[in-house]
Amino acid sequence: MKHKITLKKIAKEFGVSISTVSKALKNSHEISSEVKERIQAFAKYYHYKPNSLALNLRNQKTKTIGVIIPEIVHHFFTKVITGIEKLANEKGYNVMICLSNESYEKEVLNLEMLANGVVDGIIVSVAKETEEKDDYRHFNELINNGIPLVMFDRVVDQINCNKVIADDKGGAFLATEQLIKNGCSHIALLTTPDYVTVGNERKEGYLKALYENNIPANQDLVVKVNDKISIEEQLSVLFEGGIIPDGIFAVNEIYAATVMKVARNFGYNVPEDIEVIGFTDGLISEFTTPSLTTVAQHGRTMGQKALELLLDEIDSQDTHYQYKTSLIQTDLKIRNSTKKVEFHN
Amino acid sequence: MKHKITLKKIAKEFGVSISTVSKALKNSHEISSEVKERIQAFAKYYHYKPNSLALNLRNQKTKTIGVIIPEIVHHFFTKVITGIEKLANEKGYNVMICLSNESYEKEVLNLEMLANGVVDGIIVSVAKETEEKDDYRHFNELINNGIPLVMFDRVVDQINCNKVIADDKGGAFLATEQLIKNGCSHIALLTTPDYVTVGNERKEGYLKALYENNIPANQDLVVKVNDKISIEEQLSVLFEGGIIPDGIFAVNEIYAATVMKVARNFGYNVPEDIEVIGFTDGLISEFTTPSLTTVAQHGRTMGQKALELLLDEIDSQDTHYQYKTSLIQTDLKIRNSTKKVEFHN
DNA sequence: CTGTTAGCGCGTTCAG
DNA sequence: CTGAACGCGCTAACAG
Numbered sequence: 001m002k003h004k005i006t007l008k009k010i011a012k013e014f015g016v017s018i019s020t021v022s023k024a025l026k027n028s029h030e031i032s033s034e035v036k037e038r039i040q041a042f043a044k045y046y047h048y049k050p051n052s053l054a055l056n057l058r059n060q061k062t063k064t065i066g067v068i069i070p071e072i073v074h075h076f077f078t079k080v081i082t083g084i085e086k087l088a089n090e091k092g093y094n095v096m097i098c099l100s101n102e103s104y105e106k107e108v109l110n111l112e113m114l115a116n117g118v119v120d121g122i123i124v125s126v127a128k129e130t131e132e133k134d135d136y137r138h139f140n141e142l143i144n145n146g147i148p149l150v151m152f153d154r155v156v157d158q159i160n161c162n163k164v165i166a167d168d169k170g171g172a173f174l175a176t177e178q179l180i181k182n183g184c185s186h187i188a189l190l191t192t193p194d195y196v197t198v199g200n201e202r203k204e205g206y207l208k209a210l211y212e213n214n215i216p217a218n219q220d221l222v223v224k225v226n227d228k229i230s231i232e233e234q235l236s237v238l239f240e241g242g243i244i245p246d247g248i249f250a251v252n253e254i255y256a257a258t259v260m261k262v263a264r265n266f267g268y269n270v271p272e273d274i275e276v277i278g279f280t281d282g283l284i285s286e287f288t289t290p291s292l293t294t295v296a297q298h299g300r301t302m303g304q305k306a307l308e309l310l311l312d313e314i315d316s317q318d319t320h321y322q323y324k325t326s327l328i329q330t331d332l333k334i335r336n337s338t339k340k341v342e343f344h345n
Numbered sequence: 346m347k348h349k350i351t352l353k354k355i356a357k358e359f360g361v362s363i364s365t366v367s368k369a370l371k372n373s374h375e376i377s378s379e380v381k382e383r384i385q386a387f388a389k390y391y392h393y394k395p396n397s398l399a400l401n402l403r404n405q406k407t408k409t410i411g412v413i414i415p416e417i418v419h420h421f422f423t424k425v426i427t428g429i430e431k432l433a434n435e436k437g438y439n440v441m442i443c444l445s446n447e448s449y450e451k452e453v454l455n456l457e458m459l460a461n462g463v464v465d466g467i468i469v470s471v472a473k474e475t476e477e478k479d480d481y482r483h484f485n486e487l488i489n490n491g492i493p494l495v496m497f498d499r500v501v502d503q504i505n506c507n508k509v510i511a512d513d514k515g516g517a518f519l520a521t522e523q524l525i526k527n528g529c530s531h532i533a534l535l536t537t538p539d540y541v542t543v544g545n546e547r548k549e550g551y552l553k554a555l556y557e558n559n560i561p562a563n564q565d566l567v568v569k570v571n572d573k574i575s576i577e578e579q580l581s582v583l584f585e586g587g588i589i590p591d592g593i594f595a596v597n598e599i600y601a602a603t604v605m606k607v608a609r610n611f612g613y614n615v616p617e618d619i620e621v622i623g624f625t626d627g628l629i630s631e632f633t634t635p636s637l638t639t640v641a642q643h644g645r646t647m648g649q650k651a652l653e654l655l656l657d658e659i660d661s662q663d664t665h666y667q668y669k670t671s672l673i674q675t676d677l678k679i680r681n682s683t684k685k686v687e688f689h690n
Numbered sequence: 691c692t693g694t695t696a697g698c699g700c701g702t703t704c705a706g
Numbered sequence: 707c708t709g710a711a712c713g714c715g716c717t718a719a720c721a722g
Contacts, residue, residue, distance in 0.1 A: 006699060017709045020473060022412040022701060032707060047486070052461040053402045054699035057714050058456075062398070072426055078417045087443050089451075094458060106434075115398040117715090141392070144350060146669060177350075207420050257632040265656035283418075283485075287602040351715060362693050367717065375691060399715035402698050462699090 005046045014039060016339070056117075064112035065247075065310060068124040070102045075282040076299045077125070080152065081133040083303025084123060091311060093120075096177040104129040108138045112214030121148035121310045126156060132195045146183050148313040152306045154197055155325075162303050163325040166200050168279075170294035172205025175277040177247050177291075178332060180213045182275055184247025188221040188238055190255040202251045202279060221245055225255055235259050239266040246274055253280035257288050260337065276337040290336035302328050352521075359384060375546040401462075409439040411459035413469040415447045415499070420598075420627040421644045422470070425497065428648025429468060436656060438465075453483045466493035466655045471501060477540045488542050493658040497651045499542055507654040509647050513624075514676030516640035520594050522623040523677060526559050527620055527684050529592025533566040533583055534655075535600040539625025540633045545625060547596045550632060553642040566590055570600055579602050584611040591619055598625035602633050605682065621682040635681035647673050 004315040005339075007025075011018045011180050012237040016035070024031045025048070041319045042048075067084060081097060088095050096119060107127045117320070122142065131154065139159050142149055152164040162271055179187050192199030195230055203222075210217050223235055223239055235258060238245055256278030260270050263324035266276050278285060278294040285292035285303045307324050312322055334340075350376045352370075356363045361380070369376045370393070387393075401407045407626050412429060414422045426442060434452075441464060459467055467487065476483070476499065484501035486503045487494055497509040524532050537544035545617040548567075555562050559606040565587055570579055582604060584589055593608075603621030605615050612646050615620050615635055623630060623639040630637035650671050659665055 007701095008699075016700090019701080019710080023708085024718060026701085030707060035707090043706050049457065049461050050461050050701095051402075052458075053398060053407070054462075054714090055404050055701085057396075057398045057698090058700055058702095060714070072423045072430075073420065075418065075628075078423065081417055082444070094441075096439075096442070097445070099427070113393065115395070116394050117399075118397050172643070261632075283420075284629055284632045287606075287629045287633050352717095353715075362714085364717075365692055366695080368692085371717090377691060380691085396715050400717085402700095402714090403716055403718095405698070451694090607713095 002247045004051070004085065005048050006051065007042075008044060010046075010048065013042065015061055016184075017020040023110075031105060032229060052264040060117075061120050062094075062118060063092060064096055064119045065307070066096045066110075066119035067110060068098045068100055068110050068114075068122065069272065070100050070125060070127045072097070072099055076153075076297060076338060079281050079297075079299025080125075080303035081305070083300035083305075084302075084307045087304045087307045091306060091307075093111065093179045093307075093311075095285060098212070100127040100130075102128045104133050104135070111138050111142060115145060115147050116144055119147075121150070121314050123306045123310055125152050128196060130157075131197060132193075134195075146210060147309055150306045150310045150313075152302055156197075160323060160325050162306075162313060164306045164309065165211060165325065165329045166198075166297045166302060166328050169200035169205035169208070171279060171297070171332075172202035172251075173209045174205075174332050175279070175293075175295050177213070178334075178338060179247035179249065179275055180215065182211060182247070184223060184245075184275055185244050186218070186245045187215070187247040187249060188223065188245035190223050190225055190231035190235065190250035192251060192309070193224050193226065199251050205248055213336075215328075219241065229251060231255065231258050232262055234268075236264045236266075238264065239268065244268070244274075248274060248276045250276065250278050252330045253278045253282035253284050253294065254290055256280075256294070257284050260288060260290075260292070270337050271339050276334075285333075285335065288337075293335045294331045294333050295330050297330055349396070350388075350393050353386065353392065353394065355388060355391075358387065359427045361586075377439075379644065381498070381557065387399075387543060390579075397494045397580035397690050404463050405462075407463060408437060408466045409441055410652070411441045411455075411464035411467045412445060413445055413452060413455050413467065414514070415445050415470060415472045417442070417444055420629075421498075421625060421642060424626050424644025425470075425648035425651070425684045428645035431645075432649045432652045436652075438656075439479055440650075445472040445475075447473045449478050449480070456487060460487055460490060460492055464492075466495070466659050468495045468497060468651045470497050471499040473499075473541060475610075476501075476542060479540075494657055495655045495658075497647055505668060507651075507658060507668050509651045509654065509673060510640045510670065511543075511647060511673050512675045513546035514550035514553070516624060516642070516677075517547035517594065517596070518554045519550075519675070519677050520624065520638075520640050521551045521554035523679075523683065524560070524592035524594060524620055525554060525560065525675075527589075527592070528618055531563070531566060531567065531588050531590045531593040532561060532594060533590035534566050535570060535580065535593065535595040535604060537596060538569050538571065544596050551594055563588065576600065576603050577607055580607045584608065584613065589613070589619075593610075593621045595621060595623045598629050598637070598639065601625075601637055601682075602629050605633060605635075605637070605646075615682050618685050620684060622677075625683075630678075635680075638680045638683040639678050640675050641647045641678045642675055643673055 011021045024036045064176045096227045136156050150162040155163045199209040278292045281297045281299045285294050352363045352366045355366045370383045399569040427585045481501050482559040623637045626642045628643045630639050
């Protein structure tokens, strides 16, 4: 285990003091050019790099920002990370990614760990379990410690910080309205349990579209999917009797892709018998048959915006910084799970 | 910006020395229980946490391991990360994820940054551009600096370190043989450019299966896909004349899913006319129509194994540590893009 | 039982 | 032009 080269070692090598070496390497005018040249050449040869830890400790900042996401296997989150990463690199920041795995406890642990001097600021999307417990003290503590925090996607109203959200309600509205325009009148909603905030937002957009088009909402057409048990079984109820939907809006890609499978198993064709729209940035949508019409979330843009806000706060000296909430537009990506129709408005 | 509580502040508060506080908090028997109690209560109340940076600097280790992956939007890599993360957390390690975006330069930068005292060890899958340039000096330098390194999936033969690879050749062999058993005789291969090592391994498995079954290899049935231009167009050549394949083995999920689309556009049915097998851990495979038969890579297992090896090396005091290469078994996940047939061997 | 000292690696006064 | 001293926050060896 060879040891890394330090100022100290270089100093010893040249028989000068540590601070002389430090200055020489920073090209200080205080040092004779002859000494500077020799030291610099030596340092270059041995690939001298100041130790980050020491620098961080001294400067009380790390040029690193932490990101906590609930799940990394979700395509949306990877898009967000891509956005964060890109901007971070341009700005000379490193990114440390942590996973909460939707667990409250792990979220708290991650937060504690990051808060401990490891990062200059934190970007987080709240774990489902945390939303369920409705306990956000760990975030408040973070803020009290003066660590800049940005929430994205799954945000918490009660917490006072910068936020980035997709226009969930607007996107859901767009999607539902599209189905209505295409002639659907029995539109089902596949959503998450109530405690998931984005699910609720999307539900509201769905309801708003129904309302504005004078279509009565029907509880029987709303399925709150529990991820812990078989999705297919839960979706089957839609086709087992009662009113069969002619349009389906799903709050995510998996539900949308799955419901197409289930519908087909029950003998229904998409989009002829039933039209389907999902909500996602995911990859799956392009490869299903038919390919899925979706509401695009622009994850990368969200990530960039989140980092922008974070750096903004980090750089700000303001005692009373004004927190913002940035709403990222969503829009419809028409594919083949909806009918192509011409309108005459 | 409130400031974090430190030993120094507690010491001042109680009018004792810093080391007394330090000991008190560690419940040292050297300190009177009365003082200990008061200090501990105070520390608890103010949520005292030792500053990680200071600890790291002092201990010359960070309990953090770095992971460099080429792309985070690939499902395989997220699975690997999940595996790494899980074990890391059990062992009390944090994980820092960096993206090279398949770029040589960014890989070098990431490596430099991580090597600088930030992590205790590094797990990496080599960027395509690096494989193309065939320049691995940055890895050697890392090793010379005594920083434990594990390579996974896309590994480099010339570098002497721990490695974890999927049994690419074996998996490809399995897949190809399955197609042969199902009656295919004109089996196409969709692969990557030559410099991508895993692509080559898989190609070898494919060729071996052909050879062992006395099927002549046919260059016209091998497509080396260039990711930078339209995949669909490149795959179309298979169906535009000459020998139309009756079986296709693709070295990844995207190629496999795309070729099914293209085949359908040309009027061929999967699996009736053409059977397809992909190579991946991906999500898409389950949602295509028909769902894709694939070679499963067990990304999570690979991640776990990689971390295991890394910790092994970190903990090892051996001057002459023996590097290992761990081969992770692959196996066939039969879905609907291949025919269900019964054999009588 | 408590305090002093030193050191992890670095940059920055301030003296010389 | 050069070096000694200090501080970032913490622990451990050593004194008292």
